[in-house]
Amino acid sequence: MTAERLGFPQPWLTVALFVVWQFLADSVTGASVVMGLILGVVIPQITHRFWPDSPSMKKPWVLVRYLTVVLYDIIVASISVTILILSPRQPRSAFVSYPLQLHDPLGITILANTISLTPGTVSADVSDDGTLLLIHALDVDDDAELIRAIHQRYEKPLLEMFR
Incomplete structure (x- = not known):
């Protein structure tokens, strides 16, 4: 039942x-x-x-690992942002277009919210066709490295959960 x-x-x-x-x-x-x-x-x-139809999470056990990574990243990013604010160095802020591999609306929402929860980054917009996520980063040296990190740490587990 x-x-x-x-x-x-x-x-x-x-x-x-x-x-x-x-x-x-x-x-x-x-x-x-x-x-x-x-x-x-x-x-x-x-x-x-x-509510739309219930999302079909294929591998819900991945969620525990995902939440652990997100919590760790929030703590580390909080410390990094604090150090950045207290230092005399000017942050190198940038808008980065992140190419989405996720197609599930709930997965994209979770990814965007995760990015916004992590200090120093915020999701600004999703393209109309759902293929790009616009992210503002407080301090970024290399756009490609930011994209790689988000993909590895957040989007890849979400892909695993929702595919």
């Missing part, structure tokens, strides 16, 4: 809402658990008409 047939049209959203509510509540109490469960069940029920 599928989760959708059991009344959970977006089971991952249900879990995510419950977990986020627990973090927002700042402590796990009976009331916060009940409220988290209510939100986790009711919000997906109300919004399920607006």
Whole structure:
């Protein structure tokens, strides 16, 4: 029996809402658990008409590795940006056009958000045909190296998850 047939049209959203509510509540109490469960069940029920078909993640276990890499990169980039800001050296900012290999809209969204979450980079735009992602980098020496790093660290695992 599928989760959708059991009344959970977006089971991952249900879990995510419950977990986020627990973090927002700042402590796990009976009331916060009940409220988290209510939100986790009711919000997906109300919004399920607006959601596209559920994404088909082919290798969900890759997500754990991906999140570990992203968390590590956020920490390292935070330190690098702090050092850059405190140093007298001027940053070499640039807009870089990143050629996308991903075609799945959810995968492209996750990639763009990952880039924006990493200090020093932000996703600025996706081309109309979905083949390019415009990225602003705070400090970049070599555009090709930035493109290679994003592909290896972020897009390649996403391709593995969604193909």
